[in-house]
Amino acid sequence: MGVIKSREHAAIESIQKTIESGKVGQKFGKLTIQKLSAIDQNGGRRWNCICSCGRKVTFDESRLVEGIMDRCMHCFRAYFESLGIPKSVYYNTVMPNSKGELKGTLYRAWNGIVNCSFSNDPNKIKSYSGRGIVICSDWKKFENFYRDMGDRPEGLELGRIDKNRGWYKENCRWMPNALTKNHRQDISGLFEDDELLSFEPPVVEPPKEEKKTTSQKGMSEKLVSIKMSEQEKINTARANIAAIEKALEALEDVNVE
Numbered sequence: 706m707g708v709i710k711s712r713e714h715a716a717i718e719s720i721q722k723t724i725e726s727g728k729v730g731q732k733f734g735k736l737t738i739q740k741l742s743a744i745d746q747n748g749g750r751r752w753n754c755i756c757s758c759g760r761k762v763t764f765d766e767s768r769l770v771e772g773i774m775d776r777c778m779h780c781f782r783a784y785f786e787s788l789g790i791p792k793s794v795y796y797n798t799v800m801p802n803s804k805g806e807l808k809g810t811l812y813r814a815w816n817g818i819v820n821c822s823f824s825n826d827p828n829k830i831k832s833y834s835g836r837g838i839v840i841c842s843d844w845k846k847f848e849n850f851y852r853d854m855g856d857r858p859e860g861l862e863l864g865r866i867d868k869n870r871g872w873y874k875e876n877c878r879w880m881p882n883a884l885t886k887n888h889r890q891d892i893s894g895l896f897e898d899d900e901l902l903s904f905e906p907p908v909v910e911p912p913k914e915e916k917k918t919t920s921q922k923g924m925s926e927k928l929v930s931i932k933m934s935e936q937e938k939i940n941t942a943r944a945n946i947a948a949i950e951k952a953l954e955a956l957e958d959v960n961v962e
Contacts, residue, residue, distance in 0.1 A: 815851075
């Protein structure tokens with residue numbers, strides 16, 4: 706048993722070294738990859754990194770590659786302060802996180818759409834990235850998201866106007882939670898004046914219809930034919946029932962005479 710375990714351990718180490726050989730030492734902004742931290746059940750990799758300030762952090766590979774995370778959280782805080790972004794926007798001053806993570810309400814909203822866009826979870830891929838619903842490149846930087854969306858109004862959630870499109874300025878608004886859950890496409894006229902901060906939904910062009918292939922056309926025609934034949938059967942049955950009812954009425958009249 707010990708031999709088997711040692712072989713398994715050696716195999717795991719070999720795979721880890723192969724993966725690390727292409728990543729260790731790579732730089733992403735202020736971060737430098739040091740070691741593979743973990744591989745989740747869906748194949749997503751997390752890397753141990755060191756920031757130029759000396760702090761050690763662990764991030765998902767997708768966040769590093771996409772340029773979302775390029776420094777530790779402490780350096781992010783200093784960077785946001787230098788841009789004049791209010792601390793309450795990105796940092797929970799009431800319940801600060803011991804790891805220095807950013808937990809402000811607006812930051813959490815942004816972090817949520819980042820997760821939907823780049824998660825390795827099959828369910829999220831099916832619902833979002835697999836359908837092309839992802840965050841726009843400009844919003845990969847939190848400061849740009851804040852520039853476009855401003856402070857998060859109390860009681861409202863970030864929602865998409867067109868549920869078939871991703872997260873970008875023209876397709877996002879702060880909405881009541883019920884609407885974000887239903888992914889309503891047309892939300893104009895549902896609120897009183899100023900309820901959504903003078904909300905004016907932009908015109909969003911509907912997705913272009915895909916041209917049907919010959920096989921798809923044939924399938925559609927076949928379905929129409931089946932529906933018509935079923936309707937014909939129903940009509941025939943109704944006609945037969947009506948004829949039988951008339952015949953019975955005639956027999957009753959004869960018996961009466």
